[in-house]
Each structure stands twice: as structure tokens, then as C-alpha cells.
Amino acid sequence: MATPSTVEEKMDLITRNLQEVLGRDKLESFLKEGKDIAVYWGTATTGKPHIAYFVPMSKLADFLRAGCQVTILLADLHGYLDNMKAPWELLELRTKYYEHLIKAMLESIGVPIEKLRFIRGTDYQLSKEYTLDVYRLSSVVTEHDAKKAGAEVVKQVDHPLLSGLLYPGLQALDEEYLKVDAQFGGVDQRKIFTFAEKYMPQLGYAKRIHLMNPMVPGLTGTKMSSSEEDSKIDLLDDAAAVKRKIKRAFCEPGNIENNGVLSFVQYVLMPNMKTDLVIERKEEFGGSIGFATFEALQEAFGKGDIHPGDLKAAVTRELNKILDPIRQKFSSPELKKLTAQAYPPPPKKKGGAAKGGAGGGAAATEEIIPSRLDLRVGKIISAEKHPDADSLYLEKIDVGEEQPRTVISGLAGVVPLEDLPDRMVVMLCNLKPQKMRGIESQAMLMCACLEDPRRVEPLSPPEGSAPGDRVFFEGYENNTPDEELKPKKKVFEKIQVDLKTSEDGTAQWQDKPFQTKLGVIKAPTLKKASIR
Structure with a gap:
């Protein structure tokens, strides 16, 4: 890729594929002055980076090629403050892992890194000057503004920790302490960016440029993340x-609006390719064809000229080319050791491995997090009244196992019995089995509930769901469900406090929607209801 020389070429490279730029005029003015734009991107050093990180890496590559000075903030303190997503004792190891991995990613797509620097948050965020500015900022920011700014980034709970309210202010102050002209992030960071534009001038600091990537769909068609294994x-x-x-x-086929494979080509592969993207096809289907632009590929796919299988094969081939040097670099003994130390395997529970393989999927943590729940899509095969209780139904429900489970639910009188057979539902499958009027219930049917007047609606999985489909929450990919939720520890009860439906009926834990590989789960007629 040729190095841009004119203002227009640099501007195009810096802003291509972005969804929004706040301060575009200032950016163009700096370029006309011949200034090397100083940009920073921050990442909390929590979970293990995956291929979605190539989306911001591709933009950092654009910035570097345009002559920008790029700072990557390894936000260790931010990761800890955001409801302690990373244990304090692992933060230093994870920052080292992130630095090695990000360098390997940029090198794998041929990016010059002479103007790249890494800084850890704790290198300056614990200084006297920074701490005083935190106090100064806290004297002018309202609780409402702090909570609103972090709404898309910080975990939202009914009783937020003070650390989560501090998070947006710290990110805003980073712009001044890193001495940059611009901050780059996803469009989900927009509220923090506008927060910075409002409050930094109140402390006597300059308003920065803000560059925003779109939220790119993942391979399942939802937001690209590591939530779906x-x-x-x-x-x-x-x-x-x-x-x-x-x-x-x-x-x-033909879907160009919500296609994670196609999006990966647009935001990662084609911006970093030196040649056309070749889609290999058999001669009877027209033979191999090359695409110089994403727009041409998108048009061909939309018209049905490119089969999904052929597109996937090309993406697999090109992605493996990018990943090969990263794999090779991390095959060294020292980086293997670092990886194992930064992301240690979960400890086994006492008594050894449970059924189903090493570790048995047992919980590796006592944290109260939703991934401890074994939630699956179920299909009600049959439903009848409990023989010994007028308020209970007796159901047989397929949850993707060899035999259906027997389930007792208190839906009599609130959900018509005839509405249940063949209905797709959401099941909690790792509660301890419990006898209810002489019959053992082996799972729990999840419903949205309102009390006054009493209304109950079973949660509805996306159309096309199948029994056994996993229900997950974004951001909790490294945790597996408990083998069984122990009643004395009241894990479900503690998680259930934050299970609610949103204003549009989406089932959520805190602000994280229940979702399957096909989309989000809803209770269409019950909004702002508890889930149990």
C-alpha cells in the first residue's frame, strides 16, 4: 500500500470505514499544518483477545500508514475498576500478553510500528497530578452524567459501584495525560467521548478529536465478541x-446487511491486502474470480453470484495467512509460559473432574456472573396438569439431550395449557432437581413476570432455534456453567436480582441480553418485568 502524501490522501486513510468523526474540521486543519496526528486507543487488559481485535488493529494500521503517532493504552486499572473484570494479581501478566499479541497482530498485516508506543494505565494514573485531577473532575461531574457516559461500556446495575462511575472520567483524563490530539474507539464509546468534550474544557484542557468505528457483526450475526464459543x-x-x-x-445467501463473514472481509481483510481477494470456484460455477474492492464483492454476493461456502473458504485461507506468523511467534517457550500465567486454567473442584471431561464444566470462580447458569433452548413436547396440584403443570421438555426432562412449573392459571405444546422456551438446566408434590422437576422454565396484576410469559428464543442451543451473555466466554447450582450458596437467587426485560421486552442480565447464535431472546408482551 502506497504511503499517502497529500492532505486528502491522509484524511481518506484516517477516516475510511469509520462510522463517525467528532472534530473533523480540526483533524483536517492539523493535517494542513503538516502535523503528525497523535492518536490513542485504549483496551482493558481483561479477557483473551480474539480475531475481533483485528477490526481496531486495521484502523490503527491506517493511522500508522498515514503518519500518525499511535499510543496504545493497556488499561489495566480500567479493567480492574469495571466491576473487577480482571483479578489485580493477573493484571501485570495480562498487560505483557496484550503488548506481545498486539505487536504480533500489527506485524502480521505488514504495519510499520516505528511510531507506535505502549503505555500502561498504572504508569501514570496513580500519580499525584492525575489523582488531583480525578478529584477536580468529581467536583463538577454529576452522578447522572457519569452513569450515562458509561452506559454502553461499564456494566450497568441497580446499585453501581463508585468505581464504575469513575471509569468515564478516567478515560476522558487519559486524553490529556497521554498528550494526544485524538481518541479512537468503537461507536459504543460515543457517550464517553461526548462526556470528555463537555468536561475536559471545564478543567482547562483541550477538546480532542474522536474517531469511531462501527460495531461490526460477528460470525454469528450479532456484535463481534468472544461470547459464543x-x-x-x-x-x-x-x-x-x-x-x-x-x-x-x-x-x-444474499444477506449483505447482517453478515459477519462479509463484514470481516470489509473491515479486516481487504484494507490490508496488497492484491485482489480471490474467490475460488469450480469451473461449472464460473471459475475463480478476483475482487479489487469490497463494494464489488458485496454487490456480487448480494446478487447471489458468490456462494457463502466459497466466500467462507476464501476468508479461511486469508485469515490463516494472517494468523500463521502470530502462531509462530507464540510457539516460543517464553510466550507459551506467559500465556499460561496470564490465563491460568480454572482450578478443579474438590473430588476431581466431574462427568463430561476434564474439569466437568464446573465453575472456576465464586463470582456471581450469568455464565454460571446452564441456560439452553428447550422445546415443550407435552404439557398437562400436575395430578396432585391445581396450580402446577407437568411438562416434558427437550433440551438437546437423549431424553426429555420432566419439569414442574407454576404456570397454571396464568398461561393456557394449550399454548404450551411445541413451544420453544428457555430452560435453566443446572438447578438441583427438586420434588414438587411427589414428582421430581429436573429444570426450570424461564419466564418474565409482573406481579400487579400477575402476568407471566415464557421467554421466546429467536425463530429457527433448536433444542439444546446455548444461551449466552456477551463478555463471559471464559467461564463454563456450574455442574450444579448449590442451593445453600444461592447463586441463582443472587443472579436473578438483575434478570429483567428491557423497554422492548429483551431479556437481560444487567445490560447484557440473553442471546443465542441466532439473536436475542425476548418476552414480547412483558416489558420491564422480572425474570425467574
Whole structure:
């Protein structure tokens, strides 16, 4: 890729594929002055980076090629403050892992890194000057503004920790302490960016430029994340795993609006390719064809000229080319050791491995997090009144196992019995079985509930769901469900406090929607209701 020389070329490279730019005039003015724009991007050093990180990396590549000075903030303190997503004792190891991995990613797509620097948040965020500015900022920011600014980024709970309210202010102050002209992030950061534009001048600091990436759909068709294990491609996955996972990816023929495979081509592959993207096809289907622009590929796919299987094969081939040097670098003994230390395997519970393999999927943590719940899509095969209780139904429900489970639910009188057979529902499958009027209930049917007047509606999975489909929450990919939720520890009861439906009926834990690989789960007629 040729190095841009004119203001227009640099402007195009810096802003291409962005969804929004706040301060575009200032950016153009700086370029006309011949200034090397100083940009920073921050990432909390929490979970293991996966291929979605190539989306911001591709933009950082654009900035570097345009002659920008790029700072990557390894936000260790932010990660800890955001409801302690990363244990304090692992933060230093994870910042080292992130730095090595990000450098390997940029090198793998041929990016010059002479103007790249890494800074850890704790290198300056614990200084006297920074701490005083935190106090100064807290004297002018309202609780409402702090909570609003972090709404899309910080976990939202009914009783937020003070640390989460501080988070947006710290991110705003980073702009001044890193001495940058612009901050880059996803459009989900917009409220924090506008917060910075409002409050930084009140402390006597300059308003910065803000560059925003769109939220790119993932391989399942939802926001790209590591929440869905089958679609999460780790940067160290081998070639066979990459092929297997992309083969399973959502890529509907002709769908150009919500297609994670196509989006990955747009935001990662084609911006970093030196040649056309070649889609290999058999001669009877027209033979191989090359695309110089994403727009041409998108048009061909939309018209049905490119089969999803052929597109997936091309993405698999090109992605493995990018991942090969990363895998090679991390095959060294020192980086293998760092990876194991930064992301240690979960400890086994006392008594050894449970049924189903090493570790048995037992919880690795006592944290109260939703991934401890074994939630699955179920299909009600049959439903009848409980023989010994007028207020209970007795159901047989397929949850993707060899035999259906027997379930007792208190839906009599609130959900018509005839509405239940063949209905797709959401089941909690790892509660301890409990006898109810002489019959053992082996799972719990999840419903939205309002008390006054009493209304109950079973949660509805997306159309096309199948029994056994996993229900997950974004951001909790490294945790597996407890083998069984112990009644004395009241894990479900503590999680259930934050299970509610939103204003549009989406089922949520805090601000995280219940979702499957096909989309979000809803209670269409019950909004702002508790879930139990």
C-alpha cells in the first residue's frame, strides 16, 4: 500500500470505514499544518483477545500508514475498576500478553510500528497530578452524567459501584495525560467521548478529536465478541479450528446487511491486502474470480453470484495467512509460559473432574456472573396438569439431550395449557432437581413476570432455534456453567436480582441480553418485568 502524501490522501486513510468523526474540521486543519496526528486507543487488559481485535488493529494500521503517532493504552486499572473484570494479581501478566499479541497482530498485516508506543494505565494514573485531577473532575461531574457516559461500556446495575462511575472520567483524563490530539474507539464509546468534550474544557484542557468505528457483526450475526464459543476464533487457534469455526459461521445467501463473514472481509481483510481477494470456484460455477474492492464483492454476493461456502473458504485461507506468523511467534517457550500465567486454567473442584471431561464444566470462580447458569433452548413436547396440584403443570421438555426432562412449573392459571405444546422456551438446566408434590422437576422454565396484576410469559428464543442451543451473555466466554447450582450458596437467587426485560421486552442480565447464535431472546408482551 502506497504511503499517502497529500492532505486528502491522509484524511481518506484516517477516516475510511469509520462510522463517525467528532472534530473533523480540526483533524483536517492539523493535517494542513503538516502535523503528525497523535492518536490513542485504549483496551482493558481483561479477557483473551480474539480475531475481533483485528477490526481496531486495521484502523490503527491506517493511522500508522498515514503518519500518525499511535499510543496504545493497556488499561489495566480500567479493567480492574469495571466491576473487577480482571483479578489485580493477573493484571501485570495480562498487560505483557496484550503488548506481545498486539505487536504480533500489527506485524502480521505488514504495519510499520516505528511510531507506535505502549503505555500502561498504572504508569501514570496513580500519580499525584492525575489523582488531583480525578478529584477536580468529581467536583463538577454529576452522578447522572457519569452513569450515562458509561452506559454502553461499564456494566450497568441497580446499585453501581463508585468505581464504575469513575471509569468515564478516567478515560476522558487519559486524553490529556497521554498528550494526544485524538481518541479512537468503537461507536459504543460515543457517550464517553461526548462526556470528555463537555468536561475536559471545564478543567482547562483541550477538546480532542474522536474517531469511531462501527460495531461490526460477528460470525454469528450479532456484535463481534468472544461470547459464543463456536464463533470465537482465538488468535492462536490452529488452521483446522479456524476452518471448522468459519464453516459454522452465519452467512446467509444474499444477506449483505447482517453478515459477519462479509463484514470481516470489509473491515479486516481487504484494507490490508496488497492484491485482489480471490474467490475460488469450480469451473461449472464460473471459475475463480478476483475482487479489487469490497463494494464489488458485496454487490456480487448480494446478487447471489458468490456462494457463502466459497466466500467462507476464501476468508479461511486469508485469515490463516494472517494468523500463521502470530502462531509462530507464540510457539516460543517464553510466550507459551506467559500465556499460561496470564490465563491460568480454572482450578478443579474438590473430588476431581466431574462427568463430561476434564474439569466437568464446573465453575472456576465464586463470582456471581450469568455464565454460571446452564441456560439452553428447550422445546415443550407435552404439557398437562400436575395430578396432585391445581396450580402446577407437568411438562416434558427437550433440551438437546437423549431424553426429555420432566419439569414442574407454576404456570397454571396464568398461561393456557394449550399454548404450551411445541413451544420453544428457555430452560435453566443446572438447578438441583427438586420434588414438587411427589414428582421430581429436573429444570426450570424461564419466564418474565409482573406481579400487579400477575402476568407471566415464557421467554421466546429467536425463530429457527433448536433444542439444546446455548444461551449466552456477551463478555463471559471464559467461564463454563456450574455442574450444579448449590442451593445453600444461592447463586441463582443472587443472579436473578438483575434478570429483567428491557423497554422492548429483551431479556437481560444487567445490560447484557440473553442471546443465542441466532439473536436475542425476548418476552414480547412483558416489558420491564422480572425474570425467574
